Amino acid sequence: MILGIDLGTTNTSAAVIKDGKPVFVKVGGVKDNYLLPSIVAYSDNGELLVGERAKERYIIDPESSIRSVKNHIGTNQEIPLFNPKTEATEVFTPVEISSYILEEIKSLAEEQFKTNIEKAVITVPAYFNDKARKDTIKAGELAGFEVMRIINEPTAAALCYGIQSKKQKAQHVMVYDLGGGTFDTSIIEINGDVVEVVASDGDRNLGGDNFDYAVFSTFYQAIKEKGNSAVNNIRNMAILLSEAETAKNSLTTAAKYKVKVPSLKYESTIYREDFEKLISELLSKTLNHCRSVIAKSKLKPQDISKILLVGGSSRIPAVKEMLETELGIPASQEVNPDLAVVTGAAIQAAIIDGQKVSSVLLDVAPHSISLSCVLEKNGKLIPNYCTKIIKKNAPIPCTVEEVFSTLNKDQDTVRIAIYQGESDFEEANSLIEELKFDCSKDKKAEEKEILVSFSYGLDGTIQINVQEEGTQNTKIHKVDLIKKAKAKEVVIQ
Numbered sequence: 277m278i279l280g281i282d283l284g285t286t287n288t289s290a291a292v293i294k295d296g297k298p299v300f301v302k303v304g305g306v307k308d309n310y311l312l313p314s315i316v317a318y319s320d321n322g323e324l325l326v327g328e329r330a331k332e333r334y335i336i337d338p339e340s341s342i343r344s345v346k347n348h349i350g351t352n353q354e355i356p357l358f359n360p361k362t363e364a365t366e367v368f369t370p371v372e373i374s375s376y377i378l379e380e381i382k383s384l385a386e387e388q389f390k391t392n393i394e395k396a397v398i399t400v401p402a403y404f405n406d407k408a409r410k411d412t413i414k415a416g417e418l419a420g421f422e423v424m425r426i427i428n429e430p431t432a433a434a435l436c437y438g439i440q441s442k443k444q445k446a447q448h449v450m451v452y453d454l455g456g457g458t459f460d461t462s463i464i465e466i467n468g469d470v471v472e473v474v475a476s477d478g479d480r481n482l483g484g485d486n487f488d489y490a491v492f493s494t495f496y497q498a499i500k501e502k503g504n505s506a507v508n509n510i511r512n513m514a515i516l517l518s519e520a521e522t523a524k525n526s527l528t529t530a531a532k533y534k535v536k537v538p539s540l541k542y543e544s545t546i547y548r549e550d551f552e553k554l555i556s557e558l559l560s561k562t563l564n565h566c567r568s569v570i571a572k573s574k575l576k577p578q579d580i581s582k583i584l585l586v587g588g589s590s591r592i593p594a595v596k597e598m599l600e601t602e603l604g605i606p607a608s609q610e611v612n613p614d615l616a617v618v619t620g621a622a623i624q625a626a627i628i629d630g631q632k633v634s635s636v637l638l639d640v641a642p643h644s645i646s647l648s649c650v651l652e653k654n655g656k657l658i659p660n661y662c663t664k665i666i667k668k669n670a671p672i673p674c675t676v677e678e679v680f681s682t683l684n685k686d687q688d689t690v691r692i693a694i695y696q697g698e699s700d701f702e703e704a705n706s707l708i709e710e711l712k713f714d715c716s717k718d719k720k721a722e723e724k725e726i727l728v729s730f731s732y733g734l735d736g737t738i739q740i741n742v743q744e745e746g747t748q749n750t751k752i753h754k755v756d757l758i759k760k761a762k763a764k765e766v767v768i769q
């Protein structure tokens with residue numbers, strides 16, 4: 277077995293191809309969590325932590341933690357980590373830190389696949405020089421892998437897309453990879469089985485972290501203006517930064533987010549438009565790099581058939597809008613932006629392993645999933661209207677959140693009816709679940725907002741979370757779509 281690994285600046289993930297489908301390594305914690313934070317930290321008792329536990333540590337004790345080590349790979353930068361047990365600062369190389377991350381993902385993969393895994397394909401940014409590539413191989417070897425190949429991240433993303441699109445004609449696509457700390461864009465030529473990087477460009481200091489800081493600064497200013505100096509406390513700052521990231525991620529699917537930081541007595545609402553304004557200059561910078569990569573490739577925008585959105589931050593709706601408007605090239609979200617690179621690495625690994633991978637199936641939602649509601653249109657109320665929460669062919673796993681309001685002032689229960697199918701109305705779709713949700717009685721209708729989120733997992737289940745805004749009132753329910761389909765023989769038109 278050869279493991280495909282995306283050793284990212286922010287997150288690391290791994291996968292293999294089994295029976296023509298990618299199987300991702302679970303990193304524990306939340307269901308469907310395949311992203312291991314690329315963070316290493318010392319615990320109080322001198323244990324080296326990697327991933328989520330190291331991320332928590334980073335918040336409390338940044339001196340004992342290191343994140344974004346990938347920015348230093350290929351350099352001789354010394355990385356100091358304070359060991360609270362020995363009370364001494366130890367120095368590591370970027371290769372060593374990277375090897376701890378790779379070791380962690382290796383052991384998680386071995387546990388999941390119940391076998392020893394000794395070989396790996398690891399992805400690197402297209403701009404990595406020879407030294408950075410060799411250091412990545414060294415890190416892999418230190419972690420106990422034989423590194424079979426190093427492949428470029430945009431190539432991996434395009435490989436995943438190329439195989440999915442199954443087009444034989446030569447074509448050019450642009451990969452727009454906006455991650456946590458870096459932005460990379462490349463023009464890729466796909467010609468039959470050959471996938472090649474024609475040109476690349478980017479910014480090593482532009483990504484989701486910058487967006488987090490932009491949101492953080494807004495909150496920080498507002499709290500400071502209220503005269504609350506506790507905001508300067510390092511711990512409160514860390515809490516505020518983490519709340520800023522949550523707000524940013526929520527605004528990808530929701531129109532607004534209610535910020536609550538009890539330790540700073542701060543509450544506020546941030547709207548998607550506010551967020552888009554905050555990051556618009558940063559997004560324009562990425563656009564300039566896209567224009568420059570097109571110029572470098574000596575192609576015209578019309579020669580590029582698609583922009584492939586890759587990296588967690590490419591989920592932000594304003595990214596797709598900007599690229600399509602400014603460049604006139606359709607931007608595709610056909611592949612899961614977090615998992616596109618690792619899927620490509622797994623495909624490459626499977627090819628080296630001698631597997632036939634001409635028809636790798638990427639998981640998508642086979643049917644749209646909607647919530648039935650009453651639609652208000654031109655002053656008229658239209659009942660039994662199915663609002664699509666997860667659209668057909670959306671890459672899974674995914675989580676989508678929407679806010680609904682109750683219809684009547686004194687309404688104290690809400691019907692949560694979930695349908696599968698492509699029609700706008702209940703009768704032509706199949707009911708897959710119906711729940712009753714009790715909400716508070718003492719508020720006006722317009723104030724009762726119900727937050728509904730659907731998490732569509734790779735195991736064919738949907739977890740539905742219903743929450744009344746501003747309250748602790750929540751309901752969590754899980755539906756197994758595969759079992760349902762078997763039991764009810766759901767027929768979808």
Ligand code: ADP
Nearest residue numbers: 284285286287455456457484525528587588589
């Ligand atoms: P990298 O390639 O740097 O390891 P990723 O592709 O994993 O990074 O992207 C991580 C970034 O994506 C983080 O900044 C994270 O906050 C951001 N991100 C993840 N989900 C969302 C979302 N729903 N909306 C906006 N940004 C997101």
Ligand code: MG
Nearest residue numbers: 284285455587
């Ligand atoms: Mg990445």
